Amino acid sequence: MKAARLFGPKDLRIVDLPIPQLGAGDVLCKVRRACICGTDLAIFSGNCSFVRSGEVDFPMTQGHEWSGVVAATGSGVTRFHPGDHVVSTNGISCGKCPECLVGNLARCKNSRSLGTVHAWDGAFAEYVRIPERNLFLLPDKLSFEEGALLEPATVAYSGILAANVHAGDTVLIHGSGPIGIITAKLAKTVGASKIFLTGRKAYKLNKGKEFGADITINTTAESVSDVLARETIDGKVDRIIETSGAIELLQDSFLRISGGGTIAVLAFYEHPLPELAIDQIVFRNISLKGVADASRTHIPILRLMETGNLCLSPLISGRYGFENILDAYRDMADGGETRIKMILDFE
Ligand SMILES: [Zn+2]
Ligand SMILES: [Zn+2]
Structure with missing residues (x-):
């Protein structure tokens, strides 16, 4: 062969x-x-x-x-x-x-x-x-x-599950690659109230909008903190899903997550975090979850695709x-x- x-x-x-x-x-x-x-x-x-x-x-x-x-x-x-x-x-x-x-x-x-x-x-x-x-x-x-x-969608859905996205949640998704874009769609599917998608490429951010992102943030032109300050009550969101692999966006996530919220990390990084705000994580009851396994999500994703709910x-x-x-x-x-x-x- x-x-x-x-x-x-x-x-x-x-x-x-x-x-x-x-x-x-x-x-x-x-x-x-x-x-x-x-x-x-x-x-x-x-x-x-x-x-x-x-x-x-x-x-x-x-x-x-x-x-x-x-x-x-x-x-x-x-x-x-x-x-x-x-x-x-x-x-x-x-x-x-x-x-x-x-x-x-x-x-x-x-x-x-x-x-x-x-x-x-x-x-x-x-x-x-x-x-x-x-x-x-x-x-x-x-x-x-x-x-x-199928496979990138199973990874995206694993992020949604790990971040515990529920109906009404505000969700920030970092990265407008295939996984970030599909994550926007699935966040909408489970009923998130406001979905933010960050990226550096207008074309991909527009695709993210087609897939369900409510607000896109081109990080080459505006800051995440400015947009969240304008679009949320306190500049914070309930769930963050990091798919970009940009260490500065992961670092920033600890400042943008609401108390009791969850940060799910689907990307890989070349470097360790320079600072881990451990006291903030403890005091504000923040969860940080790494996500590499997607083996539980193939069947639900295939069903969503089969029924025309995920194209x-x-x-x-x-x-x-x-x-x-x-x-x-x-x-x-x-x-x-x-x-x-x-x-x-x-x-
Ligand atoms: Zn892949
Ligand atoms: Zn085994």
């Missing part, structure tokens, strides 16, 4: 590899669509703390946002059959440890990430092998393109044949602010 193998930063080559061998419980999937994530671009370029720390094992195959068709099943697989349309989690759990056996896949000590850190070979290839426990049926109503957009296709800003993956990376890196999601077509 053809696979896009990353041999090191910026050294991506399409090579021939054997089709993966199936063990018990494995499913072989023929990839139909795969999206390129900001994390993929960071690993590809080498501009990423996980590459510098040696946690990315080269050579590797990227691709954790994908959809496909079941081609074959290993022994013991009962839920899937050849021809089924499928999507997966991006953590591949071991299925054998005590946490896996009680359904806590997120706490699996042997978990591997699909196509990123200490990678399980990902979906930038004609075929990908996924254990049955990490696979979901893609509903008939949804296209492969929509299926490949993600407008996020696609470039379509490329799989063989042109390098052009897709180039376009994503250099194409400017209109580039939100690049999708690869394997058909």
Whole structure:
């Protein structure tokens, strides 16, 4: 099979590899669509703390946002059959440890990430092998393109759950990438009263507005504190969801969060926080939650997509044949602010 193998930063080559061998419980999937994530671009370029720390094992195959068709099943697989349309989690759990056996896949000590850190070979290839426990049926109503957009939505919804967004809450979302934009939509879905979205690119902020943000803040032109002072009672919000990876926005979040509020952090940072206002966190009963596991949110997100309550296709800003993956990376890196999601077509 053809696979896009990353041999090191910026050294991506399409090579021939054997089709993966199936063990018990494995499913072989023929990839139909795969999206390129900001994390993929960071690993590809080498501009990423996980590459510098040696946690990315080269050579590797990227691709954790994908959809496909079941081609074959290993022994013991009962839920899937050849021809089924499928999507997966991006953590591949071991299925054998005590946490896996009680359904806590997120706490699996042997978990591997699909196509990123200490990678399980990902979906930038004609075929990908996924254990049955990490696979979901893609509903008939949804296209492969929509299926490949599932993963960022599961991350966004994990942020909504971690931040405990309830009806009537005011919510500040930092970052107008795909996850920030989808978070705005989901905050609206759960009934937030006023949703602020920050970013640096007008095009993406407008997309965020289309997806449900009430007020967008272009941080190159205005300050978050000025806008919140104008638009809220006390300049603070009930929930903050940080998707930007900008350390100064995380630092600022401790000043913008209401007493009893929650800050959920979905991004990665190159540096530790210079100051952690621990006394403020304690005195004002603030919760700070890191969010890396999205394994609980695939089923509700698929239902929202299937019922037409979450339409993600407008996020696609470039379509490329799989063989042109390098052009897709180039376009994503250099194409400017209109580039939100690049999708690869394997058909
Ligand atoms: Zn991703
Ligand atoms: Zn496990």
